[in-house]
Amino acid sequence: MGYNALLKRMGEVNDLLCAESMLSWDARTMMPPGGADTRAMQLATLKVFARNHLVADESRRLLDAAEAETANLAADSVERTMCAHVREAIDYHLRIPAELVHRRAEVGSKGQHVWAKARAENDYAAFAPVLEETLALNREMAECIGYEEHPYDALMYRFEPGETIASLQPLFAALREGLLPLVKAIGEKEAPRVDFLQRPFPVEKQLAFALNMARKVGYDTDRGRLDLTVHPFEISFTRNDVRITTRVNDDWMPKSLFGTLHEAGHGMYEQYCDPAYTRTPLATDLVGLYAVGGVSFGAHESQSRLFENQVGRSREFWELNYGELHDAFPEQLAGIDAETFWRAINRVAPGFIRVESDELTYDFHIMLRVDIEAALIDGSLGVADLPEAWNAKVKEYLGLDVPSNRLGVLQDVHWSSGQVGTFCNYTIGNVMAGQLFAEAKKDIGVRDGLASADYRPLREWMTEHVHRHGRRYTREQLLERATGRGLEPGPYVEHLTAKYTAIYGL
């Protein structure tokens, strides 16, 4: 009875978090402007209720009973994994004083206003005090959470459990070694033409085509929908309702198309989780207090990057699907063939802004942020010296001189909202996507499917090896079960090398 009662209670926590996500989705897609202030209070209340319901004496009593009841099962059984997740999350939350959570929320709320103004006015000095505060709070958080080597490890734990600054070093080194020569070589080549991507593409048609492609790769619109928003995201309220959003740019058509494939990749991770895990700790991030099933932010990003880049930006995909795109936009794409389109969407152009960067240079934006965040947290880099350090890294990695802090250190929202430690997920996602796609393609059914625009075998392979497990295995266990190895950058570097060699004739 203890175990079932614990699951019932954790189901309520999931309900509260789903409701919070619903309020958040609405705030970002549908809410009239007047609703912002009271909505913020509703969001905060639900988060607090979810946290309190999780850590309450009654939960701990039920957990003790559930652990006793399941003690004879295998350590890696579903039941004991569920209990372990609850134990881990309760321990985590009890280590962080409610007062600190509250202070963090306040600084985050204030910080975003200060940052938005500072960015608009290119005024780093106005943002610096908020950043000092944010860093101090995060150092305090890190001490509460605990770590072995570096306080930054504690901050990454919420997003990428098990990852450390130390474990990232060989990964980053391999990426630099594998990718910097590509960036340099491409810089000396002529860029493919992209002018036709900047013609006016009607919004409704763009949305319809993007949603059609998302469906084609497996996103289920009976359990999802696509809406417009300013900052695209994926969000779910159990596997039965998983929504994606996109932004349509008038003058850069790939934005919404690949953005939609990206979010659809995230969405499928949630949609194809084992239905038996619905509302359980295997489909709830009880540490981060989000109603999501992916095992880490990096693992989640692997699915979005896989469908956006490995599939969506491949030559094979457009050889098979370009006709449909051309039919939808015959005027805009007049005289453009599949090969030209494919080259255009893979143009490499080192730039200042992370969210606008191409597949090849993206990871350098991540690496510089992780290095800088870790140095800010351990105090080896001071807030006053940050712009200089940032700009030096951009020069080193991308060969660019940052003309203003607006295009540099002030570009991301993360620090202003109090978040430190989440950037590594993007690169881990890219690397995982490379590994998983390479492995999936060893399956003849997957290969045949890709060669005939039937993406079901690929989606089913991902469901079998990734989606369905929810939070059942750690990220490394998941990778080892799927590919026989832990995280390794080889297949990702090979993928990029092969693609850009073909496009740029390296």
Place this chain on the structure above:
Amino acid sequence: MGYNALLKRMGEVNDLLCAESMLSWDARTMMPPGGADTRAMQLATLKVFARNHLVADESRRLLDAAEAETANLAADSVERTMCAHVREAIDYHLRIPAELVHRRAEVGSKGQHVWAKARAENDYAAFAPVLEETLALNREMAECIGYEEHPYDALMYRFEPGETIASLQPLFAALREGLLPLVKAIGEKEAPRVDFLQRPFPVEKQLAFALNMARKVGYDTDRGRLDLTVHPFEISFTRNDVRITTRVNDDWMPKSLFGTLHEAGHGMYEQYCDPAYTRTPLATDLVGLYAVGGVSFGAHESQSRLFENQVGRSREFWELNYGELHDAFPEQLAGIDAETFWRAINRVAPGFIRVESDELTYDFHIMLRVDIEAALIDGSLGVADLPEAWNAKVKEYLGLDVPSNRLGVLQDVHWSSGQVGTFCNYTIGNVMAGQLFAEAKKDIGVRDGLASADYRPLREWMTEHVHRHGRRYTREQLLERATGRGLEPGPYVEHLTAKYTAIYGL
């Protein structure tokens, strides 16, 4: 400190109820079909959390402290009224065992499926057992809630506090006496032409025009929005976000136009509540557990009916606004003048279906339901004899022979979902609307506004006398403060008599 702490806690109850309303709005407007089952669990969890947070020991402790702290204030002060609402709601909920609430929810959930099938198949016998169960549960509820004269009084309490079967009798008698002769007289006259209302009116244009009219009478779209749904409704998440929905019929244009004005009337009641009451017990129905500010369902209906019927179906309104309608639909309304349009939208046509009935015959649908519900609850009418009793009342009031239970006793969803006691609100709303509009028109500013298509003075009069007070006064106090008298049908009967005399030449 007790009072402020109590308000903080009740603010959290409001947050939870707003979140529940958000989930409900989404389920009825945006949710993909797959989401239904887990959404139902999320809704149930939030309702239970709101109820438990309200009745928890901690709330009662804070309430005791708040009452002690405010004991020296006037009995009708805002502070003591807040406390009284919380006390009343806690007492109410503690009288109803959680087990009964749970059973009721289960029967309601099952009942709606049984009813939908029974209605589709015109099979009253299939629905009768569910109705028996619903009635038994409601009798049990009535005994828990308590009453002086009739168990039905206890069931009306949640919707129309203070109203009783006894107090409704003179009201209903006056309406029958005043309105039945009109129905009879109109039956002998030629009906106005309505053919042009059944032409195809494009959906988007209908929505745009309806929303424009809603704005014109005062609905604030910075704090609201209009969406499509199957069963139109108004819903709010504090006064800052008050949404309305409508349904567009291809073959009956007035449906969405007057439906939108109706819901906008509800919406303004919420939008113009005193901002100081936001998230407090004066803007939360703690008894019914809904995040709404109106003092009773009838009072709420007074605002929807006032803007739909007293304003929206008046000759003056169309003398001033018909040009705009004609501009929007020049082909559909070719050759139709304002007077002809006004007659058409006021056509009286006794029919079987409540939700499709006209302004004059609507109340007869209500009166027959209230009489029948009360008789079912006290056992003087048995479930087996219900169709016969229903059909006899329809014959008596509307002169019609009901051809099937589908068009008779099976038409409403209410009983299948477990709700008994809510129908009287509609007629009370009509009567109140008549009183309030007659009183408002004594104000020269309001009259001048109505005569120049400036509805701001009217809206402000309603805000001053109704909207801003939220749940500060009882319905009768509100009416007495606004009009000098309690509920009385005179002005409403006069309004209908004058209008139909003009249209039908009685």
